[in-house]
Amino acid sequence: MTNEMNQEIKAYLADSELLLNAVGEGIYGLDAQGRAIFINPAAEAMTGWTSAELLGKNIHQFHHHSYSNGEPYPACDCKIFNTAVDGISRQVTGEVFWRKDGSNFPVEYTTQAVYKNNHLIGAVAVFRDVSQQQQIELALRSALENVQSLTEQLKAENTYLQNELAQEWSSAGLVGKSAIVRQMLSQVELVAQTDSTVLILGENGTGKELVARNIHALSQRKNSTMVKVNCAAFTPSLLESELFGHEKGAFTGAMERRKGRFELANDGTLFLDEIGELSMEAQGKLLRVLQEQEFERVGGSETIKVNIRIIAATNRDLSAMIASSTFRIDLFYRLNVFPVTVPPLRERQEDIPLLSQAIISTLNTKLGKNISAISNRSLTQLMHYQWPGNIRELQNVLEREMILTSASILNFNFKNNVKAVVPKLVETLVQVEAQHILTTLKACKWRIGGEMGAAKQLGLPESTLRSRMKKLHISRPN
CATH class of the missing domain: 1.10.10 (Arc Repressor Mutant, subunit A)
Structure with missing residues (x-):
């Protein structure tokens, strides 16, 4: 390019050269071959290259020669050079400029063609360092992700706690002075001090969940959440989502990412109720999590590590299920580290007076009653019944009678025409x-x-x- 053309480009910039030298953005003036003919102080400060080093040279090889990952950036692909050649203005993000010391910084830049008498004679590039902007954006994005994660966690915990509050429970099941109950409570106290997996065995209505809650309350994890999963309440596919969570779009109806019970129970206790109802497929997936303490959400690839204590419960005969190939023996060994058997009510009938009084106290609050005791005649009848429904049945009987009475002493005639069906295990x-x-x-x-x-x-x-x-x-x- 002739001196005359260089002067034309300089003249294009001359009227505002004082302003161009004062602005914070870097500015390059180029001729049609991409050679630098103007460099402002901001450009020098950002790149470390001085005007004396760049004027008259192709600046691409100095500050634009490579991508951020170090791969070569051919001059023919350079957006600044292309504007000087084809006259098309461009706005570019996602690239870097290289400093004289070998480091780089992220830039945003625009290119503007320079014409004289409708003839393209060069281009002007205006760029700025967006390092601080990117850092702010990353910090905001990280903060937003944390807020979203906390919101998601709170939403999940709120839903879980609402479900828990809807299921009223009382500590009445752990009341008693019988030798069999004292022995059970002694086992509970011992194992609660460890992180060992506990398998709670017992008939329906005996208070297996109360035992699980007591173990958690006495453990080092008592200040963290105890999360319950009823394994019988979900289909195999829904159970997987319930346990491990799912990503948005993982299946039809998955409108947002959801954390599973394993994540909610992190650093706390996971109570797997009715473990005997799990399908063989679900048993295999559960076994892997118990072994590795890690899993992936449904539809996700990120491995999530957790630190949880497992308590499982069942009213099923797991050994018979193993023999019939409906329960994995390896999962049984993993769960059966410390078995606790909750005795049926018919084996602890001497505890019925204490149990009844504890249940009445709880029901007084629920029903708005003020019943102080139960008559000896009614207690005698209760103690001669075999209670196939165990403590849950006792609670139902007392609640019904309390609704019907207006006296301060509960006195009723408990007639029972149903013979209790007591399952007898042939083998242990x-x-x-x-x-x-x-x-x-x-x-x-x-x-x-x-x-x-x-x-x-x-x-x-x-x-x-x-x-x-x-x-x-x-x-x-x-």
């Missing part, structure tokens, strides 16, 4: 487990290790199987 859990292991050993010709060994068939480490055999007094016959 230990007996069924021993028989299952023995049958497998015989089928494997008493081979324990290897691909065809009993340990492999049972899904157990060899050391664990040998330990169980020793504990159950199982040995190979001579």
Whole structure:
């Protein structure tokens, strides 16, 4: 380009050169070959390149030679150079300029063509360092994500707590002086001080959830949440979403991301009620989480780690389910670290007076009554009943009678024409487990290790199987 043309571009800038030198944005004036003919002080300050070093040279090779990841940025692709060639103005974001010291900074810039007599003679580029803006945007985005996460957490916890409040419960089930209850409470107190997994066994209505809540309340996690999941209340597909949560759009109706019960219970306790109702598929997924303490939300790929204490409960005979291949033996071993059996009410009838008084006190508040006691005649009748529905049935009977009475002493005639059906277990859990292991050993010709060994068939480490055999007094016959 001739001197005359250079002078024309300078003349284009001359009228406002004082202003251009004063502004905070960097400004380059280029000729049609992309050579620098004007550089303001702000551009020098941002890049570290002085006017003396750049004037008359192609500035692309100095400050625009590479992308932010270090890959080469060909001059033919340079937006500034292209404007000097094709006359098309551009507004560019997402690129970097390189400083003289080898570092780079994010920029936004615009390019404007310079014409003389409708003839393209060069271009002007105006750029600014957006590092601080990006940092602010990142901070705002991070703050927004934190707010969204907290909002989501609060929303989930609020929903959960509302559900919990809707299910009234009383500590009455843990009242009693019978030897069998004292023994159970002693076990509860011991295991509560640990993080061990607890399996609570007992019939419907015996107060298994109350035992779980008591374990949590006595534990180091008492100031964190105890989250309950009723495994029988969901289909296998819905249970997975309920346990692990889901991402927005993971399935039809998933309008927003939702945290599952495992996330809500982080640093706290997860109570899996009616664990025996889980499908085999759900059992497998639960086993993985129990082993790894990590999972992914439905429809997501991010691995989420949690620190939770598991308490499970069931009224089912898990050993019989294992024998019929409807419950995984490896999951059973994972859950059955410390079993606690809640006795049925018929085995602790001496506790009925204390239980009745505790239930009456709770129901007084609920019903707006002021009943102080129950008559001896009514108590005697209650203590001679077998209570197939256990404490829940006792609560229902007392609530019905309290609604009907207007006296301060509860006095009623409890007529029962229903014979209690008392399930009788033919074998204990230990007996069924021993028989299952023995049958497998015989089928494997008493081979324990290897691909065809009993340990492999049972899904157990060899050391664990040998330990169980020793504990159950199982040995190979001579």
